[in-house]
Amino acid sequence: MTTKRAVDITVKVNGKEHFAAVEPRLLLVHFIREHLALTGTHIGCDTTNCGACTVLLDGRAVKSCTLFTVQADGRELRTIEGVGNSSALHPLQEGFKEKHGLQCGFCTPGMIMSACALLEKKPHPTEEDIRWGISGNLCRCTGYQNIVKAVQYAAEKMSASASQA
């Protein structure tokens, strides 16, 4: 049965502090999509298999359909909307476009978030590292081959700019 007692939370999303009163059972993905109107985070299943809802929680890739919003209290979230924009695309976003790493686009934000977490940990991943790194994200369109290339593109570009810096 419903208990509508709201809980106050504070969460930093894409660098901006948000205060909200939420039902304890509200899933993080619904908070992101419906309370914050950040609809780039998608829902593709109800069993934590597909990874379309992947976001970064304190830098770690998590499936936001399997966390309650209250679990994000006091923590920092990053969604696809905080990754880059048309005038300054993230190398991963660029890689997905350049290497045809997407078709319907539904898995793409989750894929990019998982790849972000991977490259953070492993800036020079092997193909196997990439395949395992995105293995929590399902894609029905691409067969993953071009997604692997997209991540490789980003890894090269990011390490080139890191070595210049």
Place this chain on the structure above:
Amino acid sequence: MLAKTLPEIGGMGHPIKRKEDLRFIQGKGNYIDDVQLPGMIYGHMVRSPYAHARITAIRTEEAKKLPGVLAVITGEDLAKANLAWMPTLFHDKQMVLATGKVLFQSQEVAFVVAEDRYTAADAADLVEIDYEELPVLIDPHKSQDSDAPILREDREEKSNLIFHWEVGDRAATDQAMKSAPVTAKVNAFFPRCHPAPLETCGCVIDFNSATGKLTAWITSQAPHAHRTVFALVAGLPEQNIRVISPDIGGGFGNKVPVYPGYVCAAVAALTVGRPVKWIETRSENLQSTGFARDYHMEAELAADKEGRLKALRVKTLADHGAFNAAAQPTKFPAGLFSICTGSYDFSSAFCEVDGVYTNKAPGGIAYRCSFRVTEAAYLIERAMDVLAQELKLDPVELRRKNFIPPEKFPYSSPLGWSYDSGNYQGALDLALERIGYNDLRKEQAEKRERGELMGIGISSFTEIVGAGPSHTFDILGLKMFDSAELRVHPTGKAIMRMGTKSQGQGHETTYAQIVAQELGIPAADVAIEEGDTDTAPYGLGTYASRSTPTSGAAAALAARKVREKARKIAAHLLEVSEEDLEWEPGKFSVKGAPGKSKTIQEIAFAAYTNFPQGMEPGLEAVHYYDPPNLTFPFGTYIAVVDIDKGTGEVKVRRFVAVDDCGNIINPMIVEGQVHGGLTEGLAIAFMQEISYDESGNIQGGTFMDYLVPTAVETPHWETGHTCTPSPHHPFGAKGVGESPNVGSPAAFVNAVVDALSHLGVKHIDMPLSPWKIWQILKDKGVTQ
């Protein structure tokens, strides 16, 4: 070959980057669940836990008492508005919400509407339904037994047989079978599987009581057809219905039918007076919406001793579930299954299909498939290997001997199709060369000596896509043409609207490339719009690889109409006669005076500012394209597998896919489509099946047990092309999207059977799970 435009124009053949990507990579797509309207409320479906049961009572009071609940709709409520049933896309009807009894597990029984989705789900749990269980029919082979329960009490015919359909010359085929020195037979089951696009189905429906307009955002692969169905079912005037198909997160045929949730959401919007959103869960998607395949097939081949084919006889039992909700052209109850003679030259053939009801979810939709062509291609390619084994012939040799030769095109098949063009030997040769076939056979022989299991599987499939033509093809009476409407703006930029609807195929890019090819307007300057029935010209939608063969053709012909008008304007501007002008992409020049020319952009401006007196102003054209024939893409796929004797696990070591889809619009997109379709084929061959236990409980109804391959299980795909243009298509294209799903299952299964053929294995039904293979190895004494 087509003349190639400059890269900055980006006509056909250029691998230009996709225009639609910029919004998707930033999370700015607009999928169905992203549609948000003021005052919007949510619907949640109550579903049956039983496969076959009488409903004796539905109590909704407790649900209605829950704060935030606005309505609970049942089948009885719908019946008052004559909406308890709706037509399917194939001569049958389907319950929207069950009245009387339920016919499959997860069937829709009641629809709860509440202020938010959590409350709607809570209230759904409070709807109490009393069921009285009835005997369940799961095995289609038992559907005609005298003691089988009759499932459809609503039908006049008291039988579980939906249809019997046959084609070909039975007598000649039987005779050829009898007199043939060699015959081979295979019983092959193509399991029930599901397209499972990553985005499930859903809708948002808004009714404006002031204007009487119903606006329906639906995950629809065929928005115009859906509008017409809504008009016919709900009795609303069609001009007052607007279907908008937003960005779609994959379709693969799953989003062609009209589902009960759409109708319930529309009824809820009308009764509550607020916009209603209904989004399926993944489990609901897998358990209740359009499944695919479920064909129990038997093929017999007759040949002479050298392996020259004589005849093909096919008998199939098709499990359609509780309602015949196949999305099939009207005249074809088994779709285009009669393409089952494949790439081979038979003198006679006969094919019959019985469709039956069972207590399973309805469907039989074309999953990345032109209406049962996948089943047909799998069957003939599997049967060819069985015959090769019988004759102790290399499967390559058997295929070579029997291909329809290039000079025989257009080829009339014994089952009634006219194949447009083909060069099957060419595709096979290229695939053999790429994979290094002879070396692989040597390696296999050596490995067999050492007791290792390795197999090579070949599939030389032929497709049939691009429905129409309209004289043969319609769905619910709607002829299967398609359309394009092109408007060139004064500044030389353009917008084109289409009757199709992309679900990831990249239409915003490829259609623009067709205009670029035909008019020389850069693809970047051509906006493509689809999916809004208030603005797009009427069309039958995107499925069955029909977009390029139909709307793509319409795009080219609309552009040619624009070019003809542009010629008149250019003649006026250059003060010469039309005959004195010659066209090159992007401009008309005066013959012999190349400096004297007008670009398409200058002409477009003149169409609004300086057109000849008496000419209709503007520069636009619309074309409705009714194809003269289908197109017949083809290819050869070769899989190389290694089998782990200890675990039964199959590893796909290499896979070469050579496709021939005629002239290519964008090679990057074609390659991407092939990768994706092969991955779906891999899943079907090795992992996926929706099966039912004897009580009708679904097994394979979530992503926990209906497996989708990840990047780890998916091998590296190698692609290649030959090019045999379609002679009747305006730019020689054939379509490619479904080829990899159609052609690959046989390559995988043939490879696994090949690896085990020396043990006497002739056939294994999909999915080829490690458990299934390990049991065979154990039976054969190869493993402990």
